[in-house]
Amino acid sequence: MPAHQLAPDIPTDVLAAEQAHLAESRAALRAMRAHAQSLSADAAGDWVSQQILQSLLDQRVAALADHPDTPLFFGRLDRAAGDDLPGVIYVGRRHVHDGNSRPLVVDWRAPVSRAFYQASPADPMDVVRRRRFGYHGGALTAFEDEPLAEGGEIGPSRILTEEIERPRTGPMRDIVATIQPDQDEIVRSTVGQTVCVQGAPGTGKTAVGLHRAAYLLFTHRERLARSGVMIVGPNRAFLSYISSVLPALGEVKVDQTTVAGLLGEHAAPEDPAVSTVKGDARLAKVLERALWLHIVKPEEGLVYSRGAHRFRVADYEVREIVASLRGTTRYGPGRAALAQRLAHQVLVRMEQRGDSPDDRVQDSVARSKPVKQLVDSVWPKLVPEQVLFRLLSDADFLARAAKTDLSPDEQRLLLWPKPYRGWKSAKWSAADAALLDELADLIERRPSLGHLVVDEAQDLSEMQLRALGRRCRNGSATVLGDLAQGTTPWSARSWRTVLEHLGQDGEVTELTLGFRVPREVLDYAARLLPSIAPDLAAPRSLRPGAGSLSVRQGGEVTTAVREALDREGSIGLIVPDAMVAEVSGALDGIAHAVLGPDSAEEHRLLVVPASLAKGLEYDHVIVVEPADIVEAEPRGLARLYVVLTRAVTTLTVLHHKPLPAQLTA
Template identity: 35%
Template sequence: MGRGDVSLNDKLAETELVEREIEAEQAFVDRVYLQLEESARNARQLAREGENRGKLEHEGGLVERDAMVYQAAKRIAQLDAAHEGLVFGRLDLQRSVDRKPRYIGRIGLRDSRRDSLLIDWRAPAAAVFYQATAADPRRVVRRRVLRSSGPRVTGVEDELLDAEALAELEADGVELPIVGEGALMAQLSRARDRQMHSIVATIQAEQDLAIRAPGRGVVSITGGPGTGKTVVALHRAAYLLYTDRRRYESGGVLVVGPSGVFMRYIERVLPSLGETAVALRSLGEVVDGIRATRHDEPAVADIKGSARMATMLRRAARLQAPGSPEQFRVFWRDDVLVLDRGILGRIRRQLMSQGRRNRQLPRVTGILLDALWSQVAGERGLDRGREAFDDDMLGNDDFLDFVVAWWPPLDARTVLQWLRDPELLAQVADGLFSAEEQRLLLKSWGAADPSVEDVPLIDELRYALGDVPLRTEDERDLDETSLLEGGVDVQELFTAADREFAPSGRGWAPPTHRLEDDPFAHVLVDEGQDLTPMQWRMVGRRGKTASWTIVGDPAQSSWPEPEEAAEARAVALEGKELHEFHLSTNYRNSAEIYQYAAAYAQRVGLDADLPTAVRSTGVQPEEITGAGDLEAATRRAVLDVASRVSGTVGVVVPVARRSEVNAWLASWPELAEDAAGARAAIDSSVAPSGEDRVVVLTGLDTKGLEFDGIVVVEPEEIEAESVTGRSTLYVVLTRATQLLATVS
């Protein structure tokens, strides 16, 4: 028999072995899915029982109904989310530990006898699946990862962790074959689509330590590009919900990311892990009721993000409303009563010294009445008395209109609009911002919609102004919202305020979300190195009593004043214990691509964290330079990359060229169908459709994303766009998993 025949026989034997192992695992997975369906039926039955309890004609039945239906709905949602890749891991242990294998899955399941069938990946018993290594096997002989498509097992990948223990098992007649080339490498080689996926089957030991870190304080996860910081942080959120569900579900988990593009990219990770009690918000959506997607130009963004802006906005919140009356005059009985600028100024200072502006609304009328009554000197007026005076004034439309106009209920957007007036802006910006900086601010505020950089400013003003006190009959608020100091009813005043502001379209309405409702139980911040001081102040308000997870890499920062941002971050996290974790392995880029990016970082002087790339493709990045026709060169590069990868392709361009490059690619028929026949639509906003393979982005848009192929158009222009352009270009060069090309 020739050598070729031996090789062929070996391959056939290996194929048969893999098929046998898949068939054996499929039998177990089928059993798990049957139990999953049984659990789903039980949950639906619980929901029906809950509905029936609600038909009982007493309050207890309604309470039981709500509790049962709520719990059943949660369980059904969890079971539905677990269908894809339900069983992904198996542990075979030393014979002295356990004769039966342990299976790891997205959720925990018990069989009909209440014995453990599947261990939740977050449970302590599953930790060894991620933490065992060949150097420290922790009594694990073989670790197996199951690859699946729906309920069908499509492959297995094994790691032998303890050869001596395997020999002992084989001596006892236990067969544990080792098949596959490694689950991690198989995962890293797959094509990317338009969404991030969980790594629950391939979490590595250093990642697992961060995921299972203490639930209190601040967990900081740092590392260079491609180290899995984002997905580790999301798995940590799922882990926290598992370990202390009551706390984190009742308080809420807030995940903050750099952009809507990024949030759409990660939105399926937590639901795929069975968790839905999480608020995903980009920096333009952190404040309730606002959704901003537009960015200011870098020079303006730097001004709006500065800590100086907080001082300016506090000054603005204390301004007298533009156009408000400067005096009030009324004749009552024998006296002319006047509130002049001096008296009103004194009252205004008194009110502002007592707390936030809007919180003083119930006191305004009483203080003004006091000031007017102190001027009553005539005998007829004094004989009538204070009660009659108050009744007459509160029935006087001129007085009520004056109160509302002089101290109106204010919202943050209204005050921000005041600053479109150059004189008002100069007044509050004096000593803080130069004339040129004020000019840039005025120009930016000419747009109708707020920018992402405006959102923290609106939040700052919202807190500086305070909430308008709610009109409620609730006893705890009675002394603040229903009575003036001195016991005068102010219902008529609020009615006047409604009459004055609600129909006029000036933007005031009692807010539905109160300031004290903002804090979450856990706050997760991704791309933390990019947050401006004002954004740290905004996010910090949501996490005053929260635990935190913060992900970042200083070398990728787009904020030019890191010391200023670090100070704001320290204030946001004041008093919280810090737990630091560093990830050192790049799982995203091929070694060739990351070496190219790392060489750039070192060449331009970035203090970059350089992780080790674990995978090589043998394909070097391509530089297309000196192209006389940039449009034709870009088209050729995009088509070449799209034809060589089966997943997504990012075309990264300078901000000024975005529309131009979109037009080049959208009008090119050859891009309508790539080499594999798949649709390769061009979409400038990274639409969530999974069909779109080629997408045009700016450098900042690529934060946190990854693509099979990247084409960078005019990298020098991206570098020159802002003072942090070198960091931005470094980020761009680290987004590709397979192919990278630059065109200039």
Template identity: 55%
Template sequence: MPSDDPLSRERAHLADSRAALRSMREDVQSLDIRDVTANWVNAEVLTRQIDERIKALADLSHTPLFFGRLDYLHAPGAEQAEGAEGERFYIGRRHVHDAGGDPMVIDWRAPVSQPFYRASKKTPLDIALRRRFGYTGGDLTAYEDEHLSDPAETAGTSKLLQQEIERPRVGPMRDIVATIQPEQDEIVRSGLGGTVCVQGGPGTGKTAVGLHRVAYLLYAHRDRLARTGTLVIGPNASFLHYIEQVLPALGELEVKQATVADLVAHVEVRGADEAATAVLKGDARMAEVLRRAVRAHVTLPTEQVVVVRGSRRWRVPEYELTAIVQELLDRDIRYGAARDALPQRIAHAVLVQMERAGEAPDDRVQDAVARNPAVKAAVKAIWPPVDPAKLVFRLLSDADFLALHAEGVLSEDEQETIRWAKPVRSVKSVKWAAADAVLIDEATDLVQRTHSLGHVVLDEAQDLSPMQYRAVGRRCTTGSATVLGDLAQGTTPWATRSWEEALAHLGKSEAVVEELTAGFRVPTDVITYASRLLPHIAPGLAPVASVRENPGFFEVRAIRETAADTTAAAAEVIAACEELLAREGSVGLIAADGRVPGLAEALAKAGVSHLAPGEETTASARLTLVPASLAKGLEYDYVVLDEPRAVVDGEPDERTGLRRLYVTLTRAVSGLIVTHADALPAQLEG
């Protein structure tokens, strides 16, 4: 007999739902495909699909199977979902049904689930009751009701929602599916056909929004994206490791992850450029220089082509060859595609002559003529193959070659800046820089079209150069993108100045720019302090307004004059870390890159174990030592920021340094201690 206690009933539904999910998984595991596959290839494909389905149906014991409930006043419309008057829907991370096929948990992405995120007292969306559930581990321990259609009940702040937002961060980034806000949900559910750019300050959830948008698009457009593919691009491997569990927790296992460096890894990067050189190599004007250099390999014919077949000789005169070549050039198609088309065009000219002579050649004859030695020799002379790496090598090492193709595009001083100062003997001996690899990727695309995906998520996009934007844009020319970033956190010398400019380089000028200003991660006192930098690093950008009820722990500690030597100063920094380790949650010690080795040594001497960025925090290892250059995108419950002036001074210029400081100041979820012996940057003074 069912209990009258609401919490007991909800726990019973959770137990039944978990049992139903186990049954769904067991049904898939028991499938016998021996009699339904025609060959071993089909069997392999079907087996892989079954294995993926089994993984997607895994019941994660510490992840709530459902987190909310909707009680509708009336049956949802036919365009929404099935349902009868007064129907109740449990909202969770994935769909679960019973043995009869009736839903026990509705996927959060389904249309009928949308009011869970959008409904309000002002706009109830036909919802009588919205119930949120609280969990401890995987156990349902609490619930909270909102009677949205009851005019006598006033709207209040959800305590469970606040608790979920403020829950300590231990381990990798987790999903926000239970706490998505209405303005976030609008972005998450935006259509596949359009590109969305999300400008969001620290803690506004832009990364989570981007990942949940991928999950939504895979739900709404499964077949299309299964064919075309999806990709998440992050700034570095540590960041990708940090976010890699979000989509699997939502049941999406097939989304690939990469950095921009991974995308353009045509050569091994072993060198580094000066900032001014890297900025110029990343300038969009380099695309025109490369285009000219590639097309310059084409040479107009100087003699006829004579094709011998049996006892007959067929001649394609020079003027006709020139017309064919010029027509291909005028079409401005990929260099490689035009080169592949040229022998067929020459062969077609021969076939026209054959037909005039009374012969009846077919496609096989045309293919044979295209492979004729005389035709192949002419193609090699007129339209030789181009090796992209060798092309970039020549541009950067041959002053005359660069000057020829950069005339009117780059000044002489700019040409000298990007040209290698020392002669390099061969391609194999080059120590390629990161910007060189992007140039090679551009040249590669000029020769052969880059494969385009259905959807790409580009995170921390503000740090890309125009040429890097082009490299990403090539991966979604026929698809859409979600662009995520914060102009105030641009810390590269080539950081973008506006989203309009960045989206133009990406090839997505029509993208909609959305701004998130509500902060869910950074405490009020911390974000208020960090926002003192905004007028100096991003004038006009709206500061983040924290919506957290807990103001957080925040303190600026000046290290005593007598403790300003390196050893004593490090001891005070370690003491601050130990103080925060006494609390629940993860701790990040962030410092200028040049100070990290000294702090690592001091931690070891003090017997305080620590992790490197990307290593997963656990209950026994909760302190991570983070170089300032790798802090972007990461978050910790508590942060100790060592020596802000050193963070600023570690960058090529003050503005970039202040932006790096802004990043490091906003990594804390619950509390921040700033320690300093040197004077703080003047921009932080209140």
């Protein structure tokens, strides 16, 4: 028997039966959604309960939305008899059942569906036959069988290959139909396990991270519904690109944001050398000292009057209380504890006089003017901006806080050349945002999420990683990236270091086998690896892609664009940032859009600044003037590596200036 049986070789009544099952499943999904829409929150008790229940019902309705252009199921498992599970299982994006609760489609995340991704002739996992379905739009048009019970080997799947190579426009699609065994192992990692994925271009690391989030939400719905799941990406353009994946999988309540969106949209211009120092983890100790330096030694005791009586707490007792609290709690709770401890001492003296004060009296004393004045003078109320402002504008204070953690040159680098009049008028940089977040957590503990997915993590500073780590300190994380694509001055060189600053003890796994980028294109880009990431293994691609690469000296942009427009699929015209306006103007008469850092442009032809290309992919990529991309920033070769690996079908390189030496070797 051949390794695969394709639909044209099988009677058409088999295909018709599968199409009928698809129609039945879609009708059942519509009935499930109609039932959810018919439910009312009015039966809940009070108004708050009604609002909560209505929100849950709305989420349920949204999760049951049918996408007519998306296959409802993509696989089928014919299982051997011997257990209580059905003999035939259809694997799809969500669970669908009929009016008698008979499963018509089983969610791809269910334990029984694991065999669709992991079963092989060597380990069939009780599966006799695996069937893959081919679709055109939402219509089932073909299928392909893989016999698993007879041993031997299974050759490449034509349907799988066509799905991976299918041209695309618009946002990123889910990959539930094409998840490979090594990807599936990552996706199904346990909720308490932090996983770090070093993924070469085209290996699907971003999709793996998103699908892991969907899997964890399915498997631990109640737990993660309380604590939350968050996706953190490099920019808004990237978030727009991935925005459709989780909703297509039925997960509509997952926060997606950028580091700036999480820490604060601060963007004051700053010398990269200054940002590099601010991003160093040594600043954590400097900030901690700076905060606690605001506590002053008490010089006076407390006098509290109640009626004709005066109750005194001596100055040495106040100093002992302050010393016992300092550094043993966060700054904010420490202030509150100081007031309560002082009030307690007053109550002790009241009891010594024969009074019987209760907790209400203690709270009243803690809120009294004498106590508040003493606390404010010894343990002043602070916000993060006050502390950081003083640190960056006062050389003596910075020196006291830095001690030996920062060199004199680094301290001078951090000081503002022209200080602002006050902290309320200060303009903060993106690097400052992580410092302010560190201080905020030192003042009041930040709550933790259940799971955090961080993409392009190699570009985050150590202080940014600490900020993200605080968001999952009681949970777990999926850390995604590629050390070879690090483009910031502080880019990571080791994933172990990244995990250390994130505060997570995770497992590092590497994906080197690509499915999206053609081999000819990937091999061309990999010429840069010895210069940017010599310790990484060279990526490999399953797709030969003969004829996918074209390098043209003196080629015209409009000519290359018109050639790409004659092909099917999306087009990314990636140019040096400084050339965006020039190239866009040269396309006069050719419909296109320009991708911006805060925009979510959807157009078949996009002019993409090189600095925004990371994480995106297009069927056809045209790269203009690689030399200018390299010269634009210190890690320009890494940026060029990113740019050259955005192509799914073809890559055209246009240049008038000489190419970097690495590409001509």
